[in-house]
Amino acid sequence: MNVEFINPFLSSLLNVLSTMAQTELKPGKPKVKKDEVACGDVSGLIGMVGPQTKGSFSITFDENLALTIMERMLGERPDSINEEVTDMVGEITNMVTGGAKNLLGEKGYDFNMATPIVVSGNGHTITHKSEGPKILIPFTSDAGNANIEVSFDKI
Amino acid sequence: MNVEFINPFLSSLLNVLSTMAQTELKPGKPKVKKDEVACGDVSGLIGMVGPQTKGSFSITFDENLALTIMERMLGERPDSINEEVTDMVGEITNMVTGGAKNLLGEKGYDFNMATPIVVSGNGHTITHKSEGPKILIPFTSDAGNANIEVSFDKI
Numbered sequence: 678m679n680v681e682f683i684n685p686f687l688s689s690l691l692n693v694l695s696t697m698a699q700t701e702l703k704p705g706k707p708k709v710k711k712d713e714v715a716c717g718d719v720s721g722l723i724g725m726v727g728p729q730t731k732g733s734f735s736i737t738f739d740e741n742l743a744l745t746i747m748e749r750m751l752g753e754r755p756d757s758i759n760e761e762v763t764d765m766v767g768e769i770t771n772m773v774t775g776g777a778k779n780l781l782g783e784k785g786y787d788f789n790m791a792t793p794i795v796v797s798g799n800g801h802t803i804t805h806k807s808e809g810p811k812i813l814i815p816f817t818s819d820a821g822n823a824n825i826e827v828s829f830d831k832i
Numbered sequence: 833m834n835v836e837f838i839n840p841f842l843s844s845l846l847n848v849l850s851t852m853a854q855t856e857l858k859p860g861k862p863k864v865k866k867d868e869v870a871c872g873d874v875s876g877l878i879g880m881v882g883p884q885t886k887g888s889f890s891i892t893f894d895e896n897l898a899l900t901i902m903e904r905m906l907g908e909r910p911d912s913i914n915e916e917v918t919d920m921v922g923e924i925t926n927m928v929t930g931g932a933k934n935l936l937g938e939k940g941y942d943f944n945m946a947t948p949i950v951v952s953g954n955g956h957t958i959t960h961k962s963e964g965p966k967i968l969i970p971f972t973s974d975a976g977n978a979n980i981e982v983s984f985d986k987i
Contacts, residue, residue, distance in 0.1 A: 724879015724888070724946025733879065733949050760959075767961030791879025791946055792962035792985060794888050801953025804915075806922030808947075830947060 682781065683707055683812045683827050686734060689776030690816075690825060693769060698749040700742075702823060705815040714804075715813055715824045719743045719758050719797045721770030725778075725829075727788030732829035733805050734774050738766065740799070742821030763795040770795070773825075837936065838862055838967045838982050841889060844931030845971075845980060848924060853904040855897075857978060860970040869957045870968055870979045874898050874913050876925030876950050877958070880933075880984075882943030887984035888960050889929050893921065895954070897976030918950040925950070928980075 687704055694700045717737030725732045738746075743762055746769075748754035755762055770793040778788060796803075805811045805828035816823045842859055849855045872892030880887045893901075898917055901924075903909035910917055925948040933943060951958075960966045960983035971978045 720951070722877055722949050722951075724881070724949075726879070726881040726944045726946050731944070731946050733947050735949060763959050764961065767959070770961075789881045789886070791881050791886050792888050792960065792983065794877050794879075794890060795959045795961055796875070796877075796951050796953075796956055797959075798951075798953045798956025801951055801956045804918050804922070804950045804952075806919065806926075806948045806950055828947065 682829060683814065685777035685780035686773060686825055686827050687814055689773045689780065690736065692776060693772045694746065698746040700746055700749060700818055700820065702816040702818050705817065707812055707814045710811040710813040710826065714802045715826060716800055716802050717824070718799050719762060719766050719795065720801065720803055721766040721793050721795050722803070723770050723774050723793045724791035725774065725788040726791070727786065729786065730788065730829045730831050732807055732809070732827065734825070734827050735803050735805070736770055736773060736823060736825045737803060738823045739821035742818060742823055745820035758797045763797060767793040767795045837984060838969065840932035840935035841928060841980055841982050842969055844928045844935065845891065847931065848927045849901065853901040855901055855904060855973055855975065857971040857973050860972065862967055862969045865966040865968040865981065870981060871955055871957050872979070873954050874917060874921050874950065874952045875956065875958055876921040876948050878925050878929050878948045879946035880929065880943040881946070882941065884941065885943065885984045885986050887962055887964070887982065889980070889982050890958050890960070891925055891928060891978060891980045892958060893978045894976035897973060897978055900975035913952045918952060922948040922950045
């Protein structure tokens with residue numbers, strides 16, 4: 678897997694958050710994840726299956742950033758990570774992966790998306806267990822940090 | 833989605849754990865999950881995509897049960913949830929879903945599996961964000977609790 682497969686997720690995420698929540702994320706340097714562990718408070722995860730490959734995508738938010746995105750979308754800030762917040766994280770996961778799917782489909786890499794799963798719990802960590810490399814991009818913003826991770830077998 | 837789609841995951845899990853780790857899980861009553869939240873310390877998650885449906889599966893373990901399974905498989909007990917434990921949880925997720933895939937395939941319900949993702953973090957919770965019902969089965973054992981959750985759209 679090379680950077681060509683992570684950029685569609687990156688640009689799709691920037692687009693979704695700036696459009697839906699007027700939030701500008703600043704991407705850091707993509708890393709091939711080895712021992713490094715991304716850590717956050719609420720995460721959206723989704724599986725991807727295509728004829729050439731299969732893989733998984735995750736996006737992890739600090740609690741403050743997730744609550745701020747809700748506030749900017751709905752005008753009201755939840756006190757904590759409740760079901761509305763996990764719904765929103767599931768929806769962002771779907772939209773980001775759907776955007777990346779369109780961009781990758783144009784390059785001839787097709788996949789179908791499973792349904793998203795949302796994890797909440799302070800300081801949880803996520804490990805993608807595919808055979809391919811795991812690429813992680815950290816993001817900073819005015820309201821906290823996020824990171825995405827993508828892994829595909831056989832690309 | 834009806835119970836016909838959860839039973840293959842249940843029997844596959846019982847089979848995998850008794851074969852690999854001489855651990856007998858005792859299933860509780862399957863529940864259609866509404867407000868109920870399953871909570872655990874290490875979870876394996878996987879996406880499923882088929883021509884008729886898409887969905888997700890998760891299995892969540894108490895820390896003590898995960899460490900005991902490792903001990904029974906390898907003869908040595910890790911001090912905490914380390915990379916070996918998350919690898920094992922990813923592998924169990926693959927094996928349970930693969931077993932269920934075979935059983936459901938015989939009934940004409942085909943799907944392909946994405947790659948597993950493992951979450952660790954004390955007391956995290958998982959929410960499947962599909963349009964269909966979410967069915968949860970709790971399990972007890974001599975070494976702690978586990979639960980599985982399955983959700984499919986459009987079955």
